Amino acid sequence: MDDFDEFVRTRSTGLLRVAYLLTGDRGAAEDLLQDVLEQMCARWRRLRGGAPDAYARQAIVNRATNRWRKRKRRPETGLGDHDVRAPDHSDDVTLRESVVAALRQLPPRQRAAVVLRYLDDLPVGEVAAALDCSAGTVKSNTARGLEKLRAVLGPELVREGERQ
Template identity: 60%
Template sequence: MGQEPGTGFDDFVRGRAGALLRSAYLLTGDRHAAEDLLQDALERVYRRWSRIATSPEAYARRALVNGATNRWRLRRRRPEAPLIDAHDPADPDHAGRVALRAVVENALRELPARQRATVVLRYFDDLSEAEVASLLNCSVGTVKTHASRGLARLRTALGPTFDAPVSPSGRNS
């Protein structure tokens, strides 16, 4: 028969849970919802481990995106509370980083579901356009469109403070 579910699953979870939780958080905007979403995705991965053991991360990411999309469809949108970090006294600019992260997270929350998923998978998870297209079950052109529109909306929401660095020639790099 197939491989025992727990054999490589434990190693997969130990190695990839942190990155998958970050993706889930960026997709949901809420730490607790992200943990629930990841738990559901990992449960699906575990149940299908013998069939997906060759590419469990792709399956897990797809489960995260589908779960987040279903969450958006089923629930009315309500304001989400930002995640509050514990203060690290060794970090001199901790407040600045927390404030910056809150601004970026709020801007991400304002994106439509598909644009948000595309931006998170493409730029935070560093997946290729083809991988994102496969995960979202759409064409590469659609991924490019969602990414372009999502980034444009983020630039507008974040304002001039967060513009890309300007090269010495005066053009954006």
């Protein structure tokens, strides 16, 4: 199990970032990642010989998608005064929150394609494997997602993110 511990130490930060960008909520992202890591721990003997990174990303995408489906059936309610965030005036934080808010407006498949392709910097083939679809579907979902992000964030900001 030492290799599983090493996997968690080296990959959990990146996987948490993907989960956060898919859910838009830190707590939900941590819960999602914890569930996936528990699942992987139980199956580690079978996973370690293959591609545990790809498995983890696909499991995160699938669980996030299931979460979106459940939320559509049963809307979440705010906590009233307890749900108010203290404003942070840092430009980086404001930009990040704008991007996360814009990502929340995308349909689940487009959001997953954009997050995995540009924010997790995966090649099209790995994104297709994580989403269980063809490379062409990844490209079209990514193109549509970027188009919607440009409409919300502005074309200059989205172009700069594509270059990185």
